[in-house]
Structures are given as structure tokens and as C-alpha cells.
Amino acid sequence: MKKLKYILFTFYFLLFTFTLIAQQQRFPKPEFESGYEQPDTVTPEPRALALEYFDVLVLILVLSLATWFALKTRSRQGVLWLSVFTLIYFGFYRNGCICSIGAIQNVTLSFADPTYAISLTALLFFILPLAFTLFFGRTFCAGACPLGAIQDLVIIKPISLPKWLNKTLGLIPYLYISLAVLFAATGTDFIICRYDPFVGIFRMDAKFLMVVLGVSFLLMGMFVARPYCRFFCPYSVLLSWMSRFSKWHLTITPAACIQCKLCTNSCPFDAIDFPTNEKEVVKSGLGTKRFLAYAVLIPIWVAAGVFVGERSHTFLSKANPDVFLAELLISNPEIKNDPDNLDVQTFLASGKTMETLVQEAEVIRGKFYVGSMIAGGFMGLVIGMTLLNTVVFRKRQDYVPHKGNCLSCARCMDYCPVEK
Amino acid sequence: MENNSKSKNRREFIQSGVRLSLALALGGVGGLALSKVIEDDWVWQIDPFECTQCGRCATDCVMSPSAVKCVHAYDLCGYCDLCGGYLKPDANALSTAAENQLCPTAAIERKFIEEPYFEYHIIEDLCIGCAKCVKGCTSFGNGSLHLQIIHDICLNCNECSIARVCPSDAIKRVPASEAYKVKGDFTNNPES
Numbered sequence: 001m002k003k004l005k006y007i008l009f010t011f012y013f014l015l016f017t018f019t020l021i022a023q024q025q026r027f028p029k030p031e032f033e034s035g036y037e038q039p040d041t042v043t044p045e046p047r048a049l050a051l052e053y054f055d056v057l058v059l060i061l062v063l064s065l066a067t068w069f070a071l072k073t074r075s076r077q078g079v080l081w082l083s084v085f086t087l088i089y090f091g092f093y094r095n096g097c098i099c100s101i102g103a104i105q106n107v108t109l110s111f112a113d114p115t116y117a118i119s120l121t122a123l124l125f126f127i128l129p130l131a132f133t134l135f136f137g138r139t140f141c142a143g144a145c146p147l148g149a150i151q152d153l154v155i156i157k158p159i160s161l162p163k164w165l166n167k168t169l170g171l172i173p174y175l176y177i178s179l180a181v182l183f184a185a186t187g188t189d190f191i192i193c194r195y196d197p198f199v200g201i202f203r204m205d206a207k208f209l210m211v212v213l214g215v216s217f218l219l220m221g222m223f224v225a226r227p228y229c230r231f232f233c234p235y236s237v238l239l240s241w242m243s244r245f246s247k248w249h250l251t252i253t254p255a256a257c258i259q260c261k262l263c264t265n266s267c268p269f270d271a272i273d274f275p276t277n278e279k280e281v282v283k284s285g286l287g288t289k290r291f292l293a294y295a296v297l298i299p300i301w302v303a304a305g306v307f308v309g310e311r312s313h314t315f316l317s318k319a320n321p322d323v324f325l326a327e328l329l330i331s332n333p334e335i336k337n338d339p340d341n342l343d344v345q346t347f348l349a350s351g352k353t354m355e356t357l358v359q360e361a362e363v364i365r366g367k368f369y370v371g372s373m374i375a376g377g378f379m380g381l382v383i384g385m386t387l388l389n390t391v392v393f394r395k396r397q398d399y400v401p402h403k404g405n406c407l408s409c410a411r412c413m414d415y416c417p418v419e420k
Numbered sequence: 421m422e423n424n425s426k427s428k429n430r431r432e433f434i435q436s437g438v439r440l441s442l443a444l445a446l447g448g449v450g451g452l453a454l455s456k457v458i459e460d461d462w463v464w465q466i467d468p469f470e471c472t473q474c475g476r477c478a479t480d481c482v483m484s485p486s487a488v489k490c491v492h493a494y495d496l497c498g499y500c501d502l503c504g505g506y507l508k509p510d511a512n513a514l515s516t517a518a519e520n521q522l523c524p525t526a527a528i529e530r531k532f533i534e535e536p537y538f539e540y541h542i543i544e545d546l547c548i549g550c551a552k553c554v555k556g557c558t559s560f561g562n563g564s565l566h567l568q569i570i571h572d573i574c575l576n577c578n579e580c581s582i583a584r585v586c587p588s589d590a591i592k593r594v595p596a597s598e599a600y601k602v603k604g605d606f607t608n609n610p611e612s
Contacts, residue, residue, distance in 0.1 A: 025562045027498025034534040038494045039541070043600045046463045046571035095575050102578045110453050116593070117458040122578075127450045134442055190579035203575070205484060242446075245439040321584070342474045346587035349472065 052121045055094065059128060059144060062086055066143030067136045069410065070250045076410040079142050083149035091146035096202035099146065100125045101235040102193045104177065105184035112185035129235075133242040137249035141229060141239065142408040147198050151226040152409065154218050158225040158268030166270055167386060169231040170405075174382045177234035178375035179316075186367045188320040192234055225268030229407065240404040249403050252412045254420040257398035264399065266415040271405040275396050290391045298384035302377050309376020310369070317368035326361035329354065462593040464580040468566035468603050470590035473551035473558065477567055480582045481549070487574035488549035488567050488582065490527070490542050493603040496564035499537035504560030505553035506530055506540055522552050544570065566603050 062082060069078030090096065103126035110118035129140035141148045161169075176192075183189045193199070197214040200206025206214070220227050229236060243249065252263050252272070264272060317323045325343055328335060335344050347357065401412070466477075466488065477488035501514050506528050511520035516530050527546035531539045542565075549567060557565040569591075583591035594601070 025496060025498065027500055027562055029495065029497065030499050030537050032534060032537065036533045036539075039539075041491050041493055041602055042544075043491070043568070043602060044570060044572035046461075046574070046576065046596050046599045049459075049461055049596060052461050097575060097577055106578065107449065107453055110456065117456045118453050119461045120457050120459055121461060123450065123453050123457055127446065130446055131443075134439060134446065189584065193578045194581070203482065205482070242442060245435055245442055247436075247439060342476070343587045346472050346474060350588065 052098075052119075055090075055098065056121055056124045056128075058089060059125065062144040063128060063132045063140060066139040066408070067132060070139050070142055070408045071136060071248060074250075074254060074410065074413045076414050079408075079410045080152075082143040083152055086144055086146050087149040087153070089146075090144075091150060091198075091202045094146075096146055096196065096199040097193070098122060098125055100129050100140070101145075101147065101233060102190065102196070104235060104238075105180060105190045105192055108181050108184040109187070113187055130238055130242050133239050133246060135247045137246045137403060137406060137408050138239050138243045139250075139408045141236070142410065145229075146202065147196070147233070148226060148229050148407065150198055150201065151218065151221045151228060154221050155225045155268050156222040159223050160270055161224065163270075166230075167390070171379075171382065171386065172231050173234055173237045175379060176232055177237045178378055180234050182316070182368070182371045182375050183319060185371060186317075186320060186364055188364075197228060226407065230269060230405070243406070244404045246403060249406070250401065250408055250410065250413075252399060252401060253416050253418045254413075255418050257400075258418060259398065260417060261399070262417060263412045263415045266412040267401075267406075268411065269405060269407055269409075271402045271407065272412065273396055273400050273402050275398060276393055278395075287391075291388070294384070294388045294391060298381065298388065301384035301387075302380040305376035305378065305380025305383070306373045307376070309372035309374070309379075312376075313365070313368045313372035316372055317365045320361075320364050320368075322357065323361045323364050323368075326357050329357070458595070461596040463569075463571060463576055463596045463599050464574065464583060464591055465569050465594045465599060465601050466567050467590045467592065467601055468563075468568070470588050471551070471554070471567055472588045472590070473555040473567075474587055475550050475552075476585050476587070477582050478548045478550040480585050482575060482577060482581050483573060485547075486549040486582075487569055489544050489547040489570045489573075490549065490551070490553055490565050491568045491570075491602060492540060492542055493564045493566065494539075496562045496603055497540065498562050498564075499533065499539060500561060501536045501538055503530070503538065503540060503557070505557030505565045507556075509556075522556050524548070524550060524552065528553060540565070563603065568600055568602060571599050 062085070066079060066082055069075050069082060090099065098121060103122045106118050106122040107126050109116050110123075129144065133140060142152075143149075180190075180192045183191050195210075195213075197210065197217045200210045201214045201218075217228055259275070264274070266272075318327065321343070325347060329344065329347075335341055336348060339345065478486050481487050506522060507514065507520050508522050513520060518526065521528070525546045525548055527543045527548075529541040529543055531541065533539050551567055554565050554567055557563055580591055583589075
């Protein structure tokens, strides 16, 4: 019996694999006599499109409410409860996906990849918060972002970071968005989604390392308020640009500031600018000379960035699976004999020639070459501008929120004794 | 005082100028993206004709167990007694005994229909998407068993974590209105 089966197996295997009679079924479907009814193949529908549009509607509502609470009613309570809702809806119910932060990559991919058309939902999730921020400041961060909400709720005893540290760590988001756009544009990876520290918590299920990352962000967030938002979030770069020029940003006081300094300790994010001490500015000798020196340095920073980008493009391109595979096969040809390497074995079995693989990898590496230089130049520009900003003094008489960094959480307003 | 208001005016002018250009930039990006927007949503799906049954669907999905399950295209099934998808190649007997089953979680149900035909049914809750049965069925049988991403389990991540590691690039974005690629008829494969 056993032998017969083996023979049968081998027979069929040989017959049908090597003679390639693939158009026909090997074993035709029987004609049943017992009145057997064939069951259907069950294919449950994906989430309805209407529900995706409902998410957009919820986003618009939450954004409007957050803006209303931050600017009109000036109510921290309102913003707080709104962020709880956001955490439950966009976080735990929608599992943190789709989110505006990740939508950066969809927009990038739709420009870079002609075969990919962005879905309307993703585009709206990208555009709407930016549009709101351009007029009202970062109310998205205050109430409509689930990643912000989960961190905002764990702030226990925020410490104030020194200015230089704030500025230096504040460069990371620029690096993050450069890399995210580079990887998305080359069709390599969506790193924002892959290394989202909180999505595992929203799903209540993640790889061990990602859980550790998420929990450590939350633990750190007890003392360094909203660390992801301030020092990692790639979307914060765009939001900060928009917010700096927002038309109606929130104010700490409803009327004229009385300089009571009560609000100075209220901001956990070090986003309140103090009045300029003009005497100190003059004394420190910072001025035109330094400004000019830093301005001249900017092109040098950009050139250095381009150089670093050019140097690192080979390394960065290895994140792409095709490039990695091509490189692996060239540097270790003996890996072709390794039966456990699935990627290599699948490639060998696919009938694709080595030349096509190398060609494809070279095209991708070419994209990385240009892309890393642009990203590097951008980073150079950002560093140069940040330095330049340290010697620019704007006259301020009052305590005002830093429009770029203020997350519109409305905490400071509760501290302000001024009545309307 | 006059000087002060002048500088304030200048600052406001610059501010609104930059705001306008930012708005235009945002509108430009939005408009360009909108020019090729699709109203449908994207979902991830496996092309069964490209799948090489490597087994990564079971291990790399963000869901555990995986959102990838084996589905059965009954139209293609030969209802064989000696099923390459159900039985281990070195099975002792053509029976439902556990030691003969290929499926590590016993997620395939074998039901006698009439001599000599058997129906094979996937118990979705038990299936982990390991593709062992798919490999058996594709190598020795008609290939009626194949993997699909089941959309009431799939979270539809922005970037599918299995697609990233799929060695044959069989997982692609498909429009949500045609969310499945069930092997309906055998000539579906353009390559063969």
C-alpha cells in the first residue's frame, strides 16, 4: 500500500511538474451522485469604505472641537476629555491605523511610484491636520492624535530640559522625516509605521522589542513630557512649520499679560518663551557678527550634509530587499547552496536571472544616491538654520507660547489669573 | 510708538506672506496627489499564483495567529482520497488519524462524501496560515488550497509586515472592491 502510494505520488509529480500540463486539473472534479452540495468559499468583506470616510468625519469633528476648546472656550478639561476620546477611537478602536503621521509615506509613495494611487482617506488624513494647524496652531497634537493622547495622559512629573538639549534633540524629527521620505520614495519600507512605538499598545499585541520600546517611551514620558511628539515625530516637522505662521494661535492670557510668571512652570514641554532681557542680549555680545558668521556657515553645512548623504547611500540602500539580495548573492555566491535561506532559494527558483536582479538593484541604488544627497543637504540646512536661530532675538514683552513647539494642550491657561 | 507699529506691520506682512505660501504649497501637494487619487481603499492580498508557500505568512503577520488563512476553492478540488494537502507524504494510512495529518493544528476537516471522494474543509479559527497544506496540494494535487488574507481579521496596516518579507512579492495592494484573489478557475495564471 505504502509503496504504491509513493509510486503514485512520484508518478503524478513527474507527470505534472515536468510535462507542464498546467492548463488542466490534475484530478478533475468528480461528478457526485449522492446529491452533494459544494460549500462556498467564504471571503469576508474588508471594512466598508463608508466607515473609512466616517473616520475622516470623526477627524474633522475632533480637530474642530480641539480648536474650539483651545482657542474659544480655553478649557483644558475639554482638550483632556477629547484626547481621551481620540485615544479610545483612533487608538484602541481603530488600532492606531490610519494615522496622519504615517500618511506622510503614502503621499510620498504616490508621488514616487506611478503605479500607486493614494486613497482619498489617507490624503485627507495627511492634509486636514496641516490645514487646521496653518490657521489655529497644533490643535491636532492636543486632541486628535492618538499617539499624543497616550503620552499626554501619563505625564506625572515633567522636568524642564536645558535649552541646548531641547534644540539638539529637536533635530531628530528632521532626520526621521528625511529617512522616512527617502525609504518611502524608493519603495523600500514604511519606517514610521514599522517603528511606531505605541501601535503595539493600541493593538495589545506586538513583537517583544516593540512592546519594550512602547513601554519605555511611556515610562520616559512620565518625566520628559511627550518624548515621541517632541523628539521623534516626523509629522511634527510639518506641523511646526505650519504652526509658526498660524493665524490664530492660542494665547496664554485672554487679555493683556500682567507678567505674573505663574504660567512659566505650567508648560511640560518647555514651549513658553520668556520676555527678552535686552540688557543680557547686548552684554553677551551676540549680534550681527555672529549672525553673519552662522549665515555664511549654512552653505557649508548643506555641502557637508550632501557629502554625508553621498557617503551613506550605499549603506542606506541595503534596507531595500532587492538591493540586499543582490549584494548578498554577489558577495557570498556560496549562499546559493544554503537551503534555509528562503529569499535566495525563492529567487533561484523564480527563474529570474542574476542580471535583471542586479539591474533592478542598481536602479534602486541610483534613487538612493540622489535621495540621500537631498536628505543630507536638507539636514545640513536644518542644522545651519537651527544654529542661526540661536542668535536671532525677537523682542518679546510678555510670556508667549512658542508657536512652533506649542502643542496647544491648554495647560498654561489654567494658570493664568487674568480674567477676560 | 509709530516705529513699533511699523515693525509690527512688517512682521505681520511677512507672517501672512509665508502663511500664504505654505497654504499654496499644501494645496499644491494636495492637488497633485488628488489628481491620481482613487476613491476606493487599498487592502493587502496574496496572489496565489505567485505564492511560493514559504511559511512566512504564519510568522510575520502583526496578528497572532496570522490574518492569512488557507481557503479552499472547491471548484478546483479533486476530492481525492489521497490528498496531498491533508496527508503527510509518508502517512501510514489514508485516515484522519493525527499522525497522518500534514496540518500542524489539525485545521483541515476531512469528510466522506461518496466512494471514493472526500471533502476537505478549513476550520478558519485553527488555521495559522503556515501553507504546509498549500504546498502539498500545489505539488501533488490541483492547487485548490491556497492562502488568502482574510479581511475581517486583517488590520490593513499601512505597510503589510508580511509583504515586506515575502520572498516572491506575492502580497500586493489591491482595491478594496476586489479584495480577494481566490483561485476560481485554473487558467487564471497568465504565466502558465
